[in-house]
Amino acid sequence: MNLRFLSTPSGTPLANGRKLSHSPHMQINTLIIGAGAAGLMCAAHSGPKTMVVDHAKAAGEKIRISGGGKCNFTNMYAEPQNFLSANPHFCKSALSRYTQWDFIEMVAAAGIPYHEKTLGQLFCDTSAKDIIKLLKTEARGADIRLNTSVEHIAKAENGFDVALMHEGKLTSVSTANLVVATGGKSIPKMGATDFGYRIARQFDIDVLPTRAGLVPLTFGQDIMEALKPMAGVSLNARVSCNGAAFEEGLLITHRGLSGPSILQASSYWHEKDSLFLHLEPALDIVQALKDQRQQAGRMAVHTALGAHLPSKLANYIIEIAGLSGNLADQSDNDLAQLEAVLTELEMRPTGSEGYRTAEVTLGGVNTDALNSKTMESRTVPGLYFIGEVVDVTGWLGGYNFQWAWSSGWAAGTAI
Numbered sequence: 368m369n370l371r372f373l374s375t376p377s378g379t380p381l382a383n384g385r386k387l388s389h390s391p392h393m394q395i396n397t398l399i400i401g402a403g404a405a406g407l408m409c410a411a412h413s414g415p416k417t418m419v420v421d422h423a424k425a426a427g428e429k430i431r432i433s434g435g436g437k438c439n440f441t442n443m444y445a446e447p448q449n450f451l452s453a454n455p456h457f458c459k460s461a462l463s464r465y466t467q468w469d470f471i472e473m474v475a476a477a478g479i480p481y482h483e484k485t486l487g488q489l490f491c492d493t494s495a496k497d498i499i500k501l502l503k504t505e506a507r508g509a510d511i512r513l514n515t516s517v518e519h520i521a522k523a524e525n526g527f528d529v530a531l532m533h534e535g536k537l538t539s540v541s542t543a544n545l546v547v548a549t550g551g552k553s554i555p556k557m558g559a560t561d562f563g564y565r566i567a568r569q570f571d572i573d574v575l576p577t578r579a580g581l582v583p584l585t586f587g588q589d590i591m592e593a594l595k596p597m598a599g600v601s602l603n604a605r606v607s608c609n610g611a612a613f614e615e616g617l618l619i620t621h622r623g624l625s626g627p628s629i630l631q632a633s634s635y636w637h638e639k640d641s642l643f644l645h646l647e648p649a650l651d652i653v654q655a656l657k658d659q660r661q662q663a664g665r666m667a668v669h670t671a672l673g674a675h676l677p678s679k680l681a682n683y684i685i686e687i688a689g690l691s692g693n694l695a696d697q698s699d700n701d702l703a704q705l706e707a708v709l710t711e712l713e714m715r716p717t718g719s720e721g722y723r724t725a726e727v728t729l730g731g732v733n734t735d736a737l738n739s740k741t742m743e744s745r746t747v748p749g750l751y752f753i754g755e756v757v758d759v760t761g762w763l764g765g766y767n768f769q770w771a772w773s774s775g776w777a778a779g780t781a782i
């Protein structure tokens with residue numbers, strides 16, 4: 368137990384000098400820390416005497432802002448291979464017992480209108496608030512306390528003693544089960560903290576190193592000088608990194624590269640790795656240029672390429688390929704060189720935009736420490752970890768909420 372303020376035994380002073388034994392006391396069955404996606408889902412299934420606490424002013428804040436306010440709440444094609452984890456098998460049990468179809472059924476039964484945007488991604492037609500309302504309704508049996516911080520946690524004989532602080536008032540709670548659903552470190556200004564990892568460490572549960580995932584990537588000065596004038600340019604690209612490849616939109620920004628294909632690849636990227644870009648993979652651009660060379664040989668090569676790519680990007684690609692002049696000036700070798708740049712453009716990021724803008728946090732509570740059916744700690748009975756705090760991270764496209772629903776359900780029904 369390495370956190371003093373988390374391990375103060377009941378009856379002894381807390382960090383602020385107050386004594387837990389003087390505060391009102393409650394006996395409950397389940398305390399869930401975090402009223403986000405996983406915590407609310409768990410509360411909907413965890414039975415009587417469940418309390419959910421969150422230091423935020425409102426429940427489900429990340430749900431509210433997700434999917435541009437429309438919440439990409441699941442993905443029709445969700446499978447274990449859409450998730451990253453040191454143990455790729457861990458997520459299988461929960462995902463197969465509470466599937467995307469179970470959540471879709473709940474959404475449909477509530478009469479929430481939704482649609483598929485692309486690639487199996489389901490979004491609300493109206494507002495992400497519909498999902499928050501649904502979860503709150505499902506969890507109506509639970510006592511949800513917002514603006515409430517956890518002052519300390521101590522192991523008791525039959526569970527845990529927890530001190531809660533709300534508007535300067537302490538409450539002590541004895542609970543048989545403690546569920547940690549505090550999410551990852553992404554978007555600290557929305558209340559994200561490393562609290563879940565600290566609770567794990569307090570109980571000697573291993574936490575794997577964390578890093579930002581689904582995040583825009585940044586580049587060194589030389590590449591940025593070329594990219595900045597192209598900020599706003601978007602196109603389709605197949606982006607490969609460390610054996611994973613994603614064919615989706617790519618966006619050039621003032622800070623580097625973004626867009627779905629880059630966000631997806633970012634979860635596979637580690638320092639010093641390169642990305643390989645195939646620009647507009649559905650088009651055979653070089654064959655089109657060869658055909659044009661016959662009919663319009665006098666056209667400048669950058670103008671010809673500009674018919675297939677945004678013109679600023681076309682100019683940049685022509686420069687990298689070392690071409691100049693008209694189409695008629697280009698030999699087959701020159702066009703092969705251009706093809707290599709268009710299909711295998713190597714770019715080496717220097718970093719990412721970090722937790723400030725990342726959609727998720729990779730790494731976290733080591734799944735080796737948890738039971739995959741229940742999410743319960745193997746060493747501390749009654750202690751559960753669910754959602755993003757666990758080392759299971761989904762692709763972009765509704766997968767991370769599905770993990771929150773499935774893992775929250777697994778813990779809730781096991782309690």
Ligand code: FDA
Nearest residue numbers: 401403404405422433434439549550562754755765767768
């Ligand atoms: P979540 O972050 O939802 O909840 C954690 C809760 O714990 C929060 O309410 C927080 O306030 C609380 N908490 C933290 N520290 C605490 C402390 N010390 N004391 C008390 N409470 C504490 N995924 C997806 O599938 N589809 C999508 O469309 C999107 N879109 C999206 C957009 C943006 C901008 C972001 C940042 C993320 C997404 N995601 C997403 C990812 C998704 O939001 C995320 O994976 C889930 O919300 C994770 O659910 P959890 O319940 O684990 O954490």
